[in-house]
Amino acid sequence: MRGVLPSLLALLLIYNSVGAIKNYTLTIDKPKGGSPLNNFDRFISIIPFKGNDPPHFPNVVDHFSQASNFDLGEDIALCQDSYTIEVPGKFRSYQWSNGSGEPAITVNTSGTYHLTITDKNGNTATDSITVTLLSPAVLNLGDDTISCKDSLILFGGGGFFSYQWSNGATTPRITVQENGIYGLTVRTENHCTLKDSIQVSFPQKPSGHFSYQVRGRQVEFKAEVPEASAFHWDFGDGKTHSIKEPKHQYAEEGSYIVRLEASNPCQQVTIQNTILIRQMADKPSLITDLKNRRIPRSSSTVVAEITDKTLEPVYWQLYDTQGQLVFSQNTPDQSQTDKDAPDLENFPPGVYLLRIDTGQEIKYRKIVLE
Numbered sequence: 001m002r003g004v005l006p007s008l009l010a011l012l013l014i015y016n017s018v019g020a021i022k023n024y025t026l027t028i029d030k031p032k033g034g035s036p037l038n039n040f041d042r043f044i045s046i047i048p049f050k051g052n053d054p055p056h057f058p059n060v061v062d063h064f065s066q067a068s069n070f071d072l073g074e075d076i077a078l079c080q081d082s083y084t085i086e087v088p089g090k091f092r093s094y095q096w097s098n099g100s101g102e103p104a105i106t107v108n109t110s111g112t113y114h115l116t117i118t119d120k121n122g123n124t125a126t127d128s129i130t131v132t133l134l135s136p137a138v139l140n141l142g143d144d145t146i147s148c149k150d151s152l153i154l155f156g157g158g159g160f161f162s163y164q165w166s167n168g169a170t171t172p173r174i175t176v177q178e179n180g181i182y183g184l185t186v187r188t189e190n191h192c193t194l195k196d197s198i199q200v201s202f203p204q205k206p207s208g209h210f211s212y213q214v215r216g217r218q219v220e221f222k223a224e225v226p227e228a229s230a231f232h233w234d235f236g237d238g239k240t241h242s243i244k245e246p247k248h249q250y251a252e253e254g255s256y257i258v259r260l261e262a263s264n265p266c267q268q269v270t271i272q273n274t275i276l277i278r279q280m281a282d283k284p285s286l287i288t289d290l291k292n293r294r295i296p297r298s299s300s301t302v303v304a305e306i307t308d309k310t311l312e313p314v315y316w317q318l319y320d321t322q323g324q325l326v327f328s329q330n331t332p333d334q335s336q337t338d339k340d341a342p343d344l345e346n347f348p349p350g351v352y353l354l355r356i357d358t359g360q361e362i363k364y365r366k367i368v369l370e
Helices: none
Strands: 022-028 040-048 076-078 083-086 093-096 104-107 111-118 124-133 152-155 162-165 173-176 180-187 193-201 209-215 218-224 230-234 247-249 254-263 268-277 314-319 325-331 350-357 362-369
Touching: 083 124, 104 111, 152 193, 173 180, 209 254, 209 268, 218 254
Parallel strands: 076 124
Antiparallel strands: 022 040, 083 104, 093 111, 111 124, 152 173, 162 180, 180 193, 209 218, 218 247, 230 254, 254 268, 314 325, 314 350, 350 362
16 A cells, blocks of 8 residues: 555554454655655554454554654753763664764764664664753862861862852861861852862871880880871981881990880971890899789789889789780889889789889789789
8 A cells, every 4th residue: 555644644453354464564655745754664464353342452563664763862961071872772874973883972072963874674864962061160179188287278169059068068168177088069050060078187296105125135116106107216326217116136235215206297206215235144133023922902012123223114014814904004213112013902803914024124923813
């Protein structure tokens, strides 16, 4: 069946009362004296039914050619620098207005892009889409920063429609005084959304001490300065080091002033101690045996005598049976007393291990608190 239809397109359904399903092809041409119309085909099935029963069409096959359904979609505006235009469906060939023959193109400039496709039946169709790329302004809060002042001003830039900081502020500038990550979301006049964040740190002044253990002529040092991020050791013999926990071997016996400079990007602290290096072979112990190995809690003290009153400091540590450190103390000046004692009144009864470090030797003693 070939003929001319007016602008109205209608689905033609033909029924017969008996017989099998039959397929026909309807071809629509340009009307005489009318506007041009691309040819397209529609397949129509004739479905049999009997008597006066209402028709039922479960097997109607209604195949439009792909060219007739071709559509690139609505024009689009985006807050980005590029956009990929993808063609719905699969066609035999593609011809874009920019010369590409691919089924999808990525564009990085605003404009109207035309595409002509050819389907598997040789039918052609053309459509276009306008893409507007609203290249947003740049939001840059800068690199993460460390401030050596009490406060810092963060600036989100000017010219944005709105500002929303993670701390609730809605102004272009905010003043911060605490460590943390500060985020900012802004909107431009064309409704683009931009985000950025910055981490701010306010270092505290370093404070603390360093500990050490003497093993013959080798000394193990450890910096106890939590706020510091850099360390410089001067071991008093012309040698230096720059790690947190160095080991140093002294060439000769003697007294050495050890100096530690601990710093962060803002401030520095200097800590120093005098250590004594002695050859321990054939020398008597500097620590006499502990008195009162079994100690009533009411006495509340552990007593040990240090025979060399020039040693300072003496480092006491008390451990429980689980190996947990429950007490530690430096005795700063042995010339003031012949003995020093951890206060045990608040410790539960049990077995403990006492460690005494004079800087020249280390001794362990088991004590029982009753």
